[in-house]
Amino acid sequence: PVTRCYNLELVVKDLAPDGFTRPVWTVNGQYPAPILQANMGDRIILNVTNNFGDPTSIHWHGLFQKGTNYYDGPVGVTQCPIPNRVTFKYDFTLEQFGTFWYHAHHLSQMIDGLKGPFIIHNPKDPYRGTYDYEYVVTLSDWYHTPTGILLQQFSDDSYTGFSPVPDSGEISGFGQYDCNAAPKNSTCNSNNEVATYVVQKGKKYRFRIINTSALVHYIFSIDNHPLTIIEADSGLLKEPITLNSIPINIAQRYSVILDANQPIDNYKIRAHITNCNPVNNKTINFDSAINYDVTGILKYDGAGDNPPTSEAFPLDTSEACRDVNPNSLKPYNNKMPQTVITTFKAIVNFGAAASGRAIALVNNSTFVPNDDYPTNQKIVDGVSPDELSSNDNPYTYESNSENCNDDGVEIHVINNTTDSHPFHLHGHDFYILYNGENNTGLKSPQKSEFNTENPAIRDVVTVLPISTTVIRYCADNPGVWLFHCHIQWHFSMGMAVQLIETPSIFKKTIIPSDVTGLCANDDFIKDMTI
Ligand code: C2O
Ligand code: CU
Numbered sequence: 001p002v003t004r005c006y007n008l009e010l011v012v013k014d015l016a017p018d019g020f021t022r023p024v025w026t027v028n029g030q031y032p033a034p035i036l037q038a039n040m041g042d043r044i045i046l047n048v049t050n051n052f053g054d055p056t057s058i059h060w061h062g063l064f065q066k067g068t069n070y071y072d073g074p075v076g077v078t079q080c081p082i083p084n085r086v087t088f089k090y091d092f093t094l095e096q097f098g099t100f101w102y103h104a105h106h107l108s109q110m111i112d113g114l115k116g117p118f119i120i121h122n123p124k125d126p127y128r129g130t131y132d133y134e135y136v137v138t139l140s141d142w143y144h145t146p147t148g149i150l151l152q153q154f155s156d157d158s159y160t161g162f163s164p165v166p167d168s169g170e171i172s173g174f175g176q177y178d179c180n181a182a183p184k185n186s187t188c189n190s191n192n193e194v195a196t197y198v199v200q201k202g203k204k205y206r207f208r209i210i211n212t213s214a215l216v217h218y219i220f221s222i223d224n225h226p227l228t229i230i231e232a233d234s235g236l237l238k239e240p241i242t243l244n245s246i247p248i249n250i251a252q253r254y255s256v257i258l259d260a261n262q263p264i265d266n267y268k269i270r271a272h273i274t275n276c277n278p279v280n281n282k283t284i285n286f287d288s289a290i291n292y293d294v295t296g297i298l299k300y301d302g303a304g305d306n307p308p309t310s311e312a313f314p315l316d317t318s319e320a321c322r323d324v325n326p327n328s329l330k331p332y333n334n335k336m337p338q339t340v341i342t343t344f345k346a347i348v349n350f351g352a353a354a355s356g357r358a359i360a361l362v363n364n365s366t367f368v369p370n371d372d373y374p375t376n377q378k379i380v381d382g383v384s385p386d387e388l389s390s391n392d393n394p395y396t397y398e399s400n401s402e403n404c405n406d407d408g409v410e411i412h413v414i415n416n417t418t419d420s421h422p423f424h425l426h427g428h429d430f431y432i433l434y435n436g437e438n439n440t441g442l443k444s445p446q447k448s449e450f451n452t453e454n455p456a457i458r459d460v461v462t463v464l465p466i467s468t469t470v471i472r473y474c475a476d477n478p479g480v481w482l483f484h485c486h487i488q489w490h491f492s493m494g495m496a497v498q499l500i501e502t503p504s505i506f507k508k509t510i511i512p513s514d515v516t517g518l519c520a521n522d523d524f525i526k527d528m529t530i
Pocket of ligand 2: 419485487491
């Protein structure tokens, strides 16, 4: 293991990822943000220099931050926002491996561009010998209006609760917007570049697919090439499963193996938007909206430049808004805690604030990040969990032992809305014991209905409309952890709770005083390939 030090400079820059030029919140001028790579065991230092002109912070999605809760990133939960013109040093050791990502965790800056892949390799990854090369693919919806403007409506008394509609979609930061729909005075190019992945016939490729969207779910496929899933979020599968298309909700990740065994040619990569939730008073028919379905190209070496004429696999509409069936994602290791120390029922609803403004509720309370930490830029220090949790939807529990088997926490997410919600847990991954179907009701299922034999392990699960999902995780990570819907707009409406895990230990955490500073070598490591 080595120490890797990366400088990330946050700057707003005009870019046109889908052909339409707008200010984008970038890392080192790039959107999507650069792929961070490291090996398991490495210490990573990320010097985040904020030149956005606005406060910000970064969350390392899927990393447990064991012992370093204060580097988790959510503003108003574990840190104050990083002020403009300040460098904040995130510094932690990578104890996991797999496909992760990083994104802003302040306001909706993530939607404006601050998001990128974070890949942690492991020489002992049991699947490592089963492919020759690997690629990272990000999928994302995309808005032309900066969220500073879009978010204003959320604090308006007349806000009705519908999410802003994206303008287009992208594969790895490339989208094709039809500029006829753009306002007259905008800078727009209808013939934008297409995301292209070159493969050699006869080789096998690992594609790491990440949905970094704000609002939408995708069905991902590559014509003529079934895809074999080996990893869901960062959890390896015991038995790989092969699908023609892969439904992937927000913040979820899959690693798939593609066998380049087809005739040398160009094939379409497709990311089909599926519409899970009503937007702006109506259910938008994304299927008829040309700007939403995104395509890329899988290009066999030697195939020439003709656009692909390949045909899509038939669309499996039953995959719309869904996760890959959790019961088919058997974990490589099943270490599900057998004893449950606490069960938290999280009833999810929309509601109205006193002013009439639409808000989101968990157990009748809406999450408001705590903005009043005494010092800017300093991490929460010496604040007791009780103070920390004031008005922030806390749920507190103490673990019993050092033994995960005896320290299970169960969350029953009871979705009393007609939307579906991809719920994400910070600081842990979880076993999916039960994932209720659409409209199957708001009661906790019987224990006999739980999958305890080989439950999927991941860190984002889709909770379907009017249904209940049960997850269980090990309380082995003292700290304050968010549990929230990863639809960014729902999070902005307050669809989140804070889990205050084992405060007796967490209270004793000593927080480093030095959180500013640059890498010794000021040169940004441009090629982060291992
Ligand atoms: Cu991917 Cu709270 O975040
Ligand atoms: Cu939601």
